[in-house]
Amino acid sequence: EPEVTQTPSHQVTQMGQEVILRCVPISNHLYFYWYRQILGQKVEFLVSFYNNEISEKSEIFDDQFSVERPDGSNFTLKIRSTKLEDSAMYFCASAKVRVPSNVLTFGAGSRLTVL
Amino acid sequence: AQSVTQLDSQVPVFEEAPVELRCNYSSSVSVYLFWYVQYPNQGLQLLLKYLSGSTLVKGINGFEAEFNKSQTSFHLRKPSVHISDTAEYFCAVSDVLSGGSNYKLTFGKGTLLTVNP
Numbered sequence: 614e615p616e617v618t619q620t621p622s623h624q625v626t627q628m629g630q631e632v633i634l635r636c637v638p639i640s641n642h643l644y645f646y647w648y649r650q651i652l653g654q655k656v657e658f659l660v661s662f663y664n665n666e667i668s669e670k671s672e673i674f675d676d677q678f679s680v681e682r683p684d685g686s687n688f689t690l691k692i693r694s695t696k697l698e699d700s701a702m703y704f705c706a707s708a709k710v711r712v713p714s715n716v717l718t719f720g721a722g723s724r725l726t727v728l
Numbered sequence: 729a730q731s732v733t734q735l736d737s738q739v740p741v742f743e744e745a746p747v748e749l750r751c752n753y754s755s756s757v758s759v760y761l762f763w764y765v766q767y768p769n770q771g772l773q774l775l776l777k778y779l780s781g782s783t784l785v786k787g788i789n790g791f792e793a794e795f796n797k798s799q800t801s802f803h804l805r806k807p808s809v810h811i812s813d814t815a816e817y818f819c820a821v822s823d824v825l826s827g828g829s830n831y832k833l834t835f836g837k838g839t840l841l842t843v844n845p
Binding site: 617619622646653654656658661669706716719720721 | 732
């Protein structure tokens with residue numbers, strides 16, 4: 614069964630460093646998303662991406678965050694200068710078709726620890 | 729905007745016992761409802777979803793959920809659990825008015841189901 618692949622599974626970084634989290638969505642999917650879950654809190658929407666541009670972003674997704682699809686297969690989330698509060702599990706998701714009832718396929722997550 | 733409340737952060741049960749994981753939501757518009765499961769070191773996997781029609785929805789692994797509009801609830805149930813059901817369970821909603829590139833899910837905090845022998 615096709616799956617969404619995320620790397621790295623765990624990254625430890627120092628505060629202020631740049632981090633790039635990578636995702637390989639399912640090959641025929643068109644819609645891409647990042648969610649995150651701070652330990653003990655809810656899974657929160659960060660950003661959605663379609664047709665090579667951001668469709669919607671949450672209040673969390675400030676200027677320190679960016680996304681891109683550099684080569685038609687990878688979908689990356691970059692945090693320019695990490696803060697302690699960026700420590701979380703980051704989930705990538707993708708979807709095939711443009712309907713509200715569409716099902717998102719999630720990756721296993723990338724755990725980011727900022728020291 | 730929507731919100732989701734999962735009242736129980738942890739639910740320990742014995743194998744073969746029934747279980748109910750509670751989920752309540754609030755929304756000013758109609759919603760779609762979902763339950764996702766996360767096994768250790770794996771992604772979020774869809775268990776079941778309610779879009780319309782019958783309020784009793786059956787999902788994978790013997791789980792079912794019932795949509796109750798008057799109580800704004802979508803509780804997940806299984807009549808007899810197995811050790812392998814140990815996982816984190818997330819309730820989620822989406823706004824029926826959003827779609828495609830604007831589609832997003834609002835999640836609850838999750839309930840850790842631990843099945844003991």
